Each structure stands twice: as structure tokens, then as C-alpha cells.
Amino acid sequence: MPPNGSIFHRRDYPSPNPNIRLEEITYWSDGLKVKGLLAEPVSGGNYEGIIYLRGGIQHVGMVRPARIAQFASQGFVVFAPYYRGNRGGEGRDEFAGDDRQDAVNAVEVLKQSPKLNKDRIHLYAFSRGGIMALWTAILREDITSVVTWAGVSDVVFTYNEREDMRRMMKRVIGGTPNSMPDAYRERTALFRVDEIDAPVLIIHGMKDDNVSFEQAILLEDALREKEKQYETWYFPEYTHYFPTAHNAQIVRDLCDWMRQQGNI
Numbered sequence: 386m387p388p389n390g391s392i393f394h395r396r397d398y399p400s401p402n403p404n405i406r407l408e409e410i411t412y413w414s415d416g417l418k419v420k421g422l423l424a425e426p427v428s429g430g431n432y433e434g435i436i437y438l439r440g441g442i443q444h445v446g447m448v449r450p451a452r453i454a455q456f457a458s459q460g461f462v463v464f465a466p467y468y469r470g471n472r473g474g475e476g477r478d479e480f481a482g483d484d485r486q487d488a489v490n491a492v493e494v495l496k497q498s499p500k501l502n503k504d505r506i507h508l509y510a511f512s513r514g515g516i517m518a519l520w521t522a523i524l525r526e527d528i529t530s531v532v533t534w535a536g537v538s539d540v541v542f543t544y545n546e547r548e549d550m551r552r553m554m555k556r557v558i559g560g561t562p563n564s565m566p567d568a569y570r571e572r573t574a575l576f577r578v579d580e581i582d583a584p585v586l587i588i589h590g591m592k593d594d595n596v597s598f599e600q601a602i603l604l605e606d607a608l609r610e611k612e613k614q615y616e617t618w619y620f621p622e623y624t625h626y627f628p629t630a631h632n633a634q635i636v637r638d639l640c641d642w643m644r645q646q647g648n649i
Contacts, residue, residue, distance in 0.1 A: 387413040389486070390493020398422060402454040410464070414490040415483065417475040421466035421491060422448050424457035425500055433505035433529075433644065434495045436521065437465035438488055440512025440535075442478050442553065447471070455633070456509065459640040462498045466491040468517075480513065480557045481540060481572045485520040492525060505529050507643045508583075510536050512596055512625070519574035519604075522581045530646040531581070532639050534588040535596050535625050538604040540572040546597050575607045584614040584646050586639060590623030616642070 387393070391413050398407040408423045426432060435456055440446040448465040457463045468484045469476030478484055496503050508531045510518035515536015522531050537543050541562045544554050555561055562569045570576070585608060589601035601619070608615040618635070620627070627635065 389490040405454040420474040424463040438510040438514030595625035
């Protein structure tokens with residue numbers, strides 16, 4: 386079996402920004418060929434890295450080149466795994482089951498960029514990506530910081546609050562929280578936040594109906610209980626989606642926050 390994170394294939398991908406080069410990468414993860422999008426500033430340098438962990442499942446919430454380029458344009462090398470079973474990748478998207486390894490192994494892909502400062506790797510997650518980021522920070526020891534924006538922190542909570550997702554979750558996970566409690570519990574990272582050493586930034590709109598604000602509070606409470614380093618940016622007026630201008634400003638702010646971690 387090829388080493389996890391080793392690159393099987395790479396191809397140039399159209400970039401919306403002339404200052405950012407995009408490549409679609411096919412890499413090995415648990416013996417599966419999984420795909421993702423790599424963004425690097427064209428100019429030379431020694432850049433910090435971001436693993437961008439998308440939300441949604443399958444085609445919903447797919448990685449957007451413009452969004453990845455937006456983060457890279459802040460002076461980062463960015464790699465965004467699609468997760469297994471997506472865009473021609475092998476395997477099956479499992480909503481934070483074994484596919485969490487695709488995020489863990491994505492760090493090895495990022496480390497192969499010659500422009501990367503390998504000692505400065507951050508996780509950025511949106512929505513479903515939140516649970517992927519927490520697991521990556523639990524399972525790896527080389528993460529500098531974690532940002533979870535409107536992030537899922539409890540899969541059982543997601544099942545209960547999102548009636549429209551229950552059929553998908555039953556199909557993907559194999560049952561309900563009542564019929565398969567262990568399958569849901571083992572996806573929920575809150576029980577193991579004591580293993581997270583990186584500082585965590587929680588960003589959430591308090592009117593979010595997709596991933597409720599309560600999920601941010603659950604994560605905050607768990608981190609506080611374990612005396613972990615964290616910060617919260619809560620926005621009373623916003624839902625799951627922020628207005629474009631303010632969204633762009635928060636991206637700049639969170640990138641600045643990442644740079645500050647471990648350098649103070």
C-alpha cells in the first residue's frame with residue numbers, strides 16, 4: 386500500500402487569481418485515491434500552510450477554487466481535500482467516519498510543497514469540516530492552530546437538529562443515534578478534545594439554522610473544561626452565511642490570528 390499522503394497524480398487547475406497557482410492533486414489515503422485542490426502563491430517565499438476542510442457532503446458544499454485562492458492570496462499554501470468518494474475519488478464519503486483520515490493525510494500532501502514552512506500548519510474548517518478539523522487536531526501533533534467557522538462539533542446533535550439530513554446520515558452512518566449509538570459517538574470529537582494541543586478559534590453566527598449556535602457552545606464548554614486555549618468570535622446578527630464584505634474581512638482577520646499563534 387502506498388504511504389498515506391503520497392501524491393499519485395497532479396494536474397493544473399484553472400485559477401481565478403493570476404497570483405495563485407491551482408493544482409488538483411490525487412493522493413493516497415488508507416489505500417484509496419482521494420482528490421483535493423492545492424493553491425500556492427506564484428511568487429517565491431516560505432509560506433505558512435492551511436488545510437481547508439470543506440463543509441457538506443458529496444456535491445453539496447464542494448471546494449470552490451475562488452475560496453481556496455482567497456485564502457492563498459493572504460500568503461498561505463492551501464490544500465483542500467474533497468474527501469473520499471468525491472469528484473472521482475475512490476471510497477465513500479462517511480461524514481467524519483474513516484474519511485477523517487483524508488484530512489489527517491492531507492497534511493502530508495501539504496508538506497510536499499517546496500514553498501511551505503512545515504512548522505506552521507493550520508486547520509481551517511467550515512460547517513461539516515469542523516468535525517474533520519477537530520479530529521485532525523486530535524490525531525496529529527504538528528498542527529499550529531485550528532479555526533472552525535459554523536462548525537459541526539457533535540454528530541448526534543446534527544442528526545437531531547437537521548431533519549432534512551437524517552435520511553442521508555442514516556444511509557451514510559448505517560442507522561440512527563438510537564439504533565447505532567456507538568457509530569455516532571465515535572464520530573463526535575468532543576469526548577477527546579483533551580488531546581487537542583493547538584489553540585482553537587470558534588467563529589459562529591448566532592442565528593445559524595444549518596449548524597446551530599449550540600454546537601459552538603458545546604465545543605467552547607468542552608475546551609474550557611479541559612483548560613484548552615481557545616477564542617470565540619460570535620456574531621448575533623448572522624446565520625450560516627455571512628455578507629460577502631464582512632466574510633472577506635473575517636478571512637483576513639482569522640488569517641492574522643493564525644499567524645499570531647505560537648509567535649507571541
